[in-house]
Amino acid sequence: xxxxxxxxxxxxxxxxxxxxxxxxxxxxxxxxxxxxxxxxxxxxxxxxxxxxxxxxxxxxxxxxxxxxxxxxxxxxxx
Numbered sequence: 001x002x003x004x005x006x007x008x009x010x011x012x013x014x015x016x017x018x019x020x021x022x023x024x025x026x027x028x029x030x031x032x033x034x035x036x037x038x039x040x041x042x043x044x045x046x047x048x049x050x051x052x053x054x055x056x057x058x059x060x061x062x063x064x065x066x067x068x069x070x071x072x073x074x075x076x077x078x
Contacts (some may be wrong), residue, residue: 003041020041026042027039
């Protein structure tokens with residue numbers, strides 16, 4: 001199989017079926033050594049953990065929780 005100019009490959013149907021890879025399933029490549037990559041299906045908890053880790057420390061709002069809740073309710077905070 002060849003890699004396209006966009007870096008895409010087709011996963012053979014037998015492998016997709018065996019791994020349960022459907023359209024929109026998230027997969028990842030894991031490097032093993034200098035010349036080997038392993039394709040694996042990402043489970044939901046792995047994806048959520050990565051998202052949380054990516055977002056950790058990104059907040060820049062200096063509002064208190066009470067201020068945020070008042071804002072979402074359309075109230076004015078003091």
